[in-house]
Amino acid sequence: SQQGEEDPQALSIQEGENATMNCSYKTSINNLQWYRQNSGRGLVHLILIRSNEREKHSGRLRVTLDTSKKSSSLLITASRAADTASYFCATVPWGAQKLVFGQGTRLTINP
Amino acid sequence: GAGVSQSPSNKVTEKGKDVELRCDPISGHTALYWYRQSLGQGLEFLIYFQGNSAPDKSGLPSDRFSAERTGGSVSTLTIQRTQQEDSAVYLCASSPTGGLYNEQFFGPGTRLTVL
Numbered sequence: 271s272q273q274g275e276e277d278p279q280a281l282s283i284q285e286g287e288n289a290t291m292n293c294s295y296k297t298s299i300n301n302l303q304w305y306r307q308n309s310g311r312g313l314v315h316l317i318l319i320r321s322n323e324r325e326k327h328s329g330r331l332r333v334t335l336d337t338s339k340k341s342s343s344l345l346i347t348a349s350r351a352a353d354t355a356s357y358f359c360a361t362v363p364w365g366a367q368k369l370v371f372g373q374g375t376r377l378t379i380n381p
Numbered sequence: 382g383a384g385v386s387q388s389p390s391n392k393v394t395e396k397g398k399d400v401e402l403r404c405d406p407i408s409g410h411t412a413l414y415w416y417r418q419s420l421g422q423g424l425e426f427l428i429y430f431q432g433n434s435a436p437d438k439s440g441l442p443s444d445r446f447s448a449e450r451t452g453g454s455v456s457t458l459t460i461q462r463t464q465q466e467d468s469a470v471y472l473c474a475s476s477p478t479g480g481l482y483n484e485q486f487f488g489p490g491t492r493l494t495v496l
Contacts, residue, residue, distance in 0.1 A: 300481045312385075312472065315484035358424065362481055367437060368414065369485060371424035 276359060276372040284380050289346045291375040293359030294339075300362045302335055303369065304344050307356045316344075316357075349379045383407070385488035387473050393494045394463055402458045402491045404473030410486070412479025413456050415448055418490070419469035427471075430456065431479040463495045 277292045295302070301320045305313040319326045319335045319342070326333045332345040346353055356376050360369035386405045394400050406413050415427040426440040430450040441447070445463075450456040460467055470492050474485040 303484065305487075311470070312487040312489045313474075313485075315486070318482065318484060320482065360424075367412075367429050367431065367479055367481070368426040368440070369416075369424075370426065371416075373423050 276357075276375045278375060279373065280376045280378070282378040282380060283349060285349060285351055287349055289349050289353070289377055289379075291344045291357055291359075291377070293342045293344070293372050295342075295359075295361045295370075295372070296340065297361075298364045299337070300364055300366075302333075302342050303360045303362070304331075304333060304342075305358045305360060305371075307358065307374070313358065346377075349377075351379050351381050353377060354379045385473055385475055385486055387471075387488040387491050389491060390489065391492045391494075393496065395496050396465060397462055399459065399461045400463055400493065402460075402471050402493070404456045404458070404488060406454065406456070406473070406475030407486055408454075410475035410477050411453065412476045412483070413450055414474040414476075414485060415456070415458050416472045416474065417469045418472060422469075424472075427458070429479075460493075463493075465495050468493055468495045 275294045299321055303318045304316040307313045317328045317331055317333050319333050330347045335342045356374045358374045359372045388403045411432045413430045418424045428448045429437040445461045448458045470490040472487055472490045474487045476483040476485045
């Protein structure tokens with residue numbers, strides 16, 4: 271079963287704008303990861319944030335984590351057409367060695 | 382180096398037939414995972430292998446599903462007596478040690494269609 275809920279389900283913005291996607295989860299976690307998927311196939315890891323971290327940056331990506339609200343956000347700044355993809359948050363629950371995925375946000379960057 | 386590879390990339394089968402899906406993880410990765418992605422259920426964990434430890438089979442949806450990993454490398458996911466609800470993309474992933482903080486490297490998936 272899916273633990274995460276992502277919001278919005280779909281997002282369409284102009285190239286150069288920032289894109290923000292949100293993720294909520296239900297149980298205690300060890301860490302939360304964001305993945306990107308192009309064309310409905312393999313996923314690519316973007317960034318990992320541990321449960322004791324609040325914010326993390328990687329290039330144009332910024333991830334926040336609020337464990338009290340059981341939520342995370344992914345910000346992509348200065349978006350590019352190549353950022354068009356589906357983005358999934360995935361949690362690693364305490365005591366588990368697996369990823370529990372959200373439903374994903376479909377991001378479209380319009381040139 | 383080579384990434385995770387999966388074969389076949391597409392598989393069409395008739396209801397009731399058995400299918401085998403193969404995953405070749407990244408060389409040296411000790412942890413291997415199978416996931417399934419379908420429209421109705423999203424991305425679901427199926428099974429996890431770590432070294433010589435007993436696999437975590439908690440995500441397998443029924444006893445028609447089984448998987449093995451030979452020699453700590455290649456893995457095969459077998460679905461017996463396939464049903465239409467088994468239609469999905471089956472994704473394999475590997476990670477260096479299976480630690481909690483390791484990212485997982487995904488293969489391109491096998492798209493299974495059960496007619």
